Amino acid sequence: MASLADAGLKFTTLPHPAPASDETREAVLANPGFGTNFTDHMVVIEWTEGQGWHNATMGPREPIALDPAAAVLHYAQEIFEGLKAYKQADGSIALFRPKANAARFNRSAERLAMPTLPENLFVEAVERLVQIDRAWIPDAEGASLYLRPFMIATEAFLGVRPAKSYKFIVIASPAGNYFKSGAPAVSIWVSEYTRAAPGGTGAAKCGGNYAASLVPQGEAIDRGHDQVVFLDAAEHKWIEELGGMNLYFAFEDGTLLTPALTGTILAGITRDSLLTLAREEGLNVVEGRYSLEQWREDAASGKLVETFACGTAAVVTPVGKVSGRDVEFTIGSGGPGQLTQKLKNRLVAIQRGEAEDTHGWVHKIG
Numbered sequence: 232m233a234s235l236a237d238a239g240l241k242f243t244t245l246p247h248p249a250p251a252s253d254e255t256r257e258a259v260l261a262n263p264g265f266g267t268n269f270t271d272h273m274v275v276i277e278w279t280e281g282q283g284w285h286n287a288t289m290g291p292r293e294p295i296a297l298d299p300a301a302a303v304l305h306y307a308q309e310i311f312e313g314l315k316a317y318k319q320a321d322g323s324i325a326l327f328r329p330k331a332n333a334a335r336f337n338r339s340a341e342r343l344a345m346p347t348l349p350e351n352l353f354v355e356a357v358e359r360l361v362q363i364d365r366a367w368i369p370d371a372e373g374a375s376l377y378l379r380p381f382m383i384a385t386e387a388f389l390g391v392r393p394a395k396s397y398k399f400i401v402i403a404s405p406a407g408n409y410f411k412s413g414a415p416a417v418s419i420w421v422s423e424y425t426r427a428a429p430g431g432t433g434a435a436k437c438g439g440n441y442a443a444s445l446v447p448q449g450e451a452i453d454r455g456h457d458q459v460v461f462l463d464a465a466e467h468k469w470i471e472e473l474g475g476m477n478l479y480f481a482f483e484d485g486t487l488l489t490p491a492l493t494g495t496i497l498a499g500i501t502r503d504s505l506l507t508l509a510r511e512e513g514l515n516v517v518e519g520r521y522s523l524e525q526w527r528e529d530a531a532s533g534k535l536v537e538t539f540a541c542g543t544a545a546v547v548t549p550v551g552k553v554s555g556r557d558v559e560f561t562i563g564s565g566g567p568g569q570l571t572q573k574l575k576n577r578l579v580a581i582q583r584g585e586a587e588d589t590h591g592w593v594h595k596i597g
């Protein structure tokens with residue numbers, strides 16, 4: 232586990248022999264897409280049993296050498312985070328709630344029997360990468376620098392037990408829209424597969440959850456949808472979340488509902504921020520249960536007026552259409568609703584330093 236000494240770790244900066252040219256970088260920033268282009272550098276910090284966190288380096292982004300028996304390659308001891316750095320209205324740079332990501336990272340680490348990382352060290356590693364690669368932060372509206380901190384088990388050992396060595400790594404990727412289609416609202420497919428069961432790893436951000444979501448997500452794409460929505464494992468009745476986003480349901484009476492955190496859903500930081508912003512808007516915000524059947528009925532009667540997905544990558548994205556084996560319905564007009572747009576605008580304005588940050592969410596890094 233993390234020791235106090237880990238908090239004061241010194242970083243070594245390794246020289247970069249060949250950073251991208253200004254031309255290459257400008258071409259990427261003009262059209263960043265999502266997740267396909269990367270900055271020049273990465274942070275690596277090592278952990279070994281008995282020694283704790285050590286050997287913190289900032290160096291060129293490059294392939295990592297792993298023993299073929301490394302535990303991550305066999306038993307998937309891997310966790311990750313996703314957060315963004317935003318250009319602020321005043322030209323400075325800020326992260327959004329990075330300590331919340333650090334805390335969630337440690338909850339994931341505990342569930343995957345991995346060492347925790349001092350929250351300050353997590354934030355420092357991210358800050359350092361953003362500083363050194365600040366030229367990679369896109370300017371365009373809706374664009375940002377996506378940061379991907381992750382941890383892998385590196386010990387070469389084929390017995391099934393927690394590994395005794397790990398690497399914590401941070402990479403960065405200029406990001407535009409998560410959804411390629413650029414459609415005003417996304418359409419989602421109700422999966423027959425289960426994402427997470429009670430007692431499982433649904434609340435952890437571990438790679439295995441996403442590996443298991445690829446077949447269901449592929450089915451959604453094959454059927455012409457953008458994303459998959461998962462129902463609960465026990466009754467296959469209650470709506471949980473999308474493959475990589477939480478969900479919100481808005482009703483005509485001013486109620487805004489999101490599935491409660493039962494242990495099978497990821498505790499989204501966007502979800503949490505919107506709970507606060509929606510309460511400030513005077514909405515009756517409820518964390519509870521909502522069934523697929525009720526969703527369909529309420530969309531048909533007009534009681535449900537909007538549904539939206541939210542997450543770091545997807546920000547706030549309206550859901551227009553829902554299809555499954557026995558259901559097909561449209562929400563509202565099938566396009567973006569007013570409340571979705573209003574909450575998105577409020578969140579984005581805070582993230583970009585265009586609205587006052589009354590909650591201490593904006594973490595400036597100069």
Ligand code: PLP
Binds near residue numbers: 473477
């Ligand atoms: N749910 C899942 C399964 C996710 O992968 C994500 C993305 O991180 C979210 C929800 C949204 O979480 P956040 O708002 O912290 O990005």
Ligand code: COI
Binds near residue numbers: 314542
């Ligand atoms: C994020 O929103 O940061 C995620 O990790 C979701 C993933 C599907 C890109």
